Amino acid sequence: MDMQDKEFDKLFSSKLEGLEINPSAKVWKGINGEISGNKHNKLIPFLSIAASIIVLIAAGVLFIPKKDSVVKLSGKKPLAYNKPAKVKPAIIVKPQTVIVSKTVVIAVNKPVHVYHIGKTITPAVTVNKELTAKNTTPVIANNTAVLAANTSAKIDIKQPAIIDSSKALATVQLVVQQPVKPAVIAAVVPPAEKTMDIIPAKKHKIHGIGDLLNVAIAAVDKRKDKIIQFSDNDEDGTSITGVNLGVIKIKKEN
Amino acid sequence: MMFLEHKYTINDLVNKCKANDRKAQELLYKLLAAKMLGVCMRYATDRMEAEDMLQNGFVKMFGKIQDYRGEGSFEGWVRRIMVHSSIEYYRKHHKMMQVVEIDNLNEPSVDPVAASNLDAKDLLLLIQQLAPGYKLVFNLYAIEGYSHKEIGEIIGITEGASKSQLSRARTILKEQILKIEAKRYGYAG
Numbered sequence: 001m002d003m004q005d006k007e008f009d010k011l012f013s014s015k016l017e018g019l020e021i022n023p024s025a026k027v028w029k030g031i032n033g034e035i036s037g038n039k040h041n042k043l044i045p046f047l048s049i050a051a052s053i054i055v056l057i058a059a060g061v062l063f064i065p066k067k068d069s070v071v072k073l074s075g076k077k078p079l080a081y082n083k084p085a086k087v088k089p090a091i092i093v094k095p096q097t098v099i100v101s102k103t104v105v106i107a108v109n110k111p112v113h114v115y116h117i118g119k120t121i122t123p124a125v126t127v128n129k130e131l132t133a134k135n136t137t138p139v140i141a142n143n144t145a146v147l148a149a150n151t152s153a154k155i156d157i158k159q160p161a162i163i164d165s166s167k168a169l170a171t172v173q174l175v176v177q178q179p180v181k182p183a184v185i186a187a188v189v190p191p192a193e194k195t196m197d198i199i200p201a202k203k204h205k206i207h208g209i210g211d212l213l214n215v216a217i218a219a220v221d222k223r224k225d226k227i228i229q230f231s232d233n234d235e236d237g238t239s240i241t242g243v244n245l246g247v248i249k250i251k252k253e254n
Numbered sequence: 255m256m257f258l259e260h261k262y263t264i265n266d267l268v269n270k271c272k273a274n275d276r277k278a279q280e281l282l283y284k285l286l287a288a289k290m291l292g293v294c295m296r297y298a299t300d301r302m303e304a305e306d307m308l309q310n311g312f313v314k315m316f317g318k319i320q321d322y323r324g325e326g327s328f329e330g331w332v333r334r335i336m337v338h339s340s341i342e343y344y345r346k347h348h349k350m351m352q353v354v355e356i357d358n359l360n361e362p363s364v365d366p367v368a369a370s371n372l373d374a375k376d377l378l379l380l381i382q383q384l385a386p387g388y389k390l391v392f393n394l395y396a397i398e399g400y401s402h403k404e405i406g407e408i409i410g411i412t413e414g415a416s417k418s419q420l421s422r423a424r425t426i427l428k429e430q431i432l433k434i435e436a437k438r439y440g441y442a443g
Binding site: 004005008009011012013015016017018019020021022023024026027028030031032034035036 | 276279280283284287288289291292293295296301304305308309312313316363372373374377378381392395396397399421424427428
């Protein structure tokens with residue numbers, strides 16, 4: 001019985017063990033497809049990880065140095081010490097100057113101490129003149145409606161700022177009011193609310209480094225959503241509010 | 255010498271396959287496909303199914319080829335993958351352990367000499383027609399040479415169940431062989 005079973009099994013194994021049957025061509029096609037398909041699937045997560053790392057690094061690089069520079073500005077207190085030489089290199093002032101003009105508008109009500117300021121402001125304002133002359137044009141190109149309003153405001157106010165010592169003093173007061181953040185004068189945006197009124201359409205205001213960068217970017221990137229957009233806040237400093245990489249668009253409202 | 259050279263070629267191909275060389279993968283496939291389809295055919299009910307098993311098995315094999323450390327023959331390693339791929343296929347597509355109860359079946363006696371006249375195709379067809387559970391156990395025990403214990407572990411049944419399924423598989427096969435012989439005898443007469 002046992003022998004018979006073994007023999008019986010052998011009958012099958014001897015004839016079937018070496019059995020060879022050629023498969024049809026579609027089998028290799030299927031295998032090939034699956035193998036290369038797998039490779040694609042393996043690549044895609046790697047690519048997405050790589051892409052996100054790049055985005056993160058880019059975001060980090062853009063955020064960190066800006067915060068630093070804001071700190072420097074506040075640390076120098078350049079306006080208070082009346083060092084025109086230093087004011088100039090702090091070109092960062094560029095966008096701020098525009099705002100200064102805004103602040104002036106609002107600040108005008110209040111009479112102020114003059115002494116240092118008379119000196120300080122003149123260089124500051126002269127810088128403004130140069131800068132506004134250069135800057136306003138691209139700025140307007142960028143945010144036509146918004147900045148048009150600003151520029152008109154500037155012209156009215158700045159020039160008197162130079163001429164009328166009394167109004168110049170007004171700006172000074174702002175400095176005095178917020179002595180802790182002198183450099184932020186630019187950002188001393190009590191006018192923020194009022195500018196909001198003036199500029200309902202868009203929130204563009206040249207406020208800090210971020211806005212300066214916006215201007216520079218706008219000169220290169222003509223799309224509605226720029227490759228990267230910044231905004232400046234009193235509290236947060238400069239931050240990125242929009243990224244447009246073509247495929248990926250991120251935009252922060254506010 | 256020829257044998258050694260052949261061995262070397264396979265090892266060479268295996269190493270290239272480990273580096274994901276597509277050409278080597280195709281060559282390795284061509285070298286082994288016919289033999290492996292021969293394996294899969296025994297587990298399948300038809301050629302279509304067998305080719306599906308073959309495809310799954312090769313994809314699995316290429317994915318695992320890094321694990322092959324050159325211990326034992328490569329062909330044997332691939333063959334085991336094909337067997338497992340076939341079993342896996344069954345798990346997905348069949349109620350594997352669907353056992354057809356055959357009561358009061360008389361043990362037919364088959365003349366081994368007469369049976370040896372059957373060619374591979376006939377025998378293959380007989381195996382393919384077995385119920386899935388019988389087919390698996392018979393293939394694994396009689397042809398692949400696994401023990402009942404191993405079979406129990408692979409399929410997930412007890413050793414005893416493996417034994418009883420094997421003996422029933424044999425009984426059915428013998429019956430079928432007798433029928434074929436009877437037919438032939440009938441034609442001859």
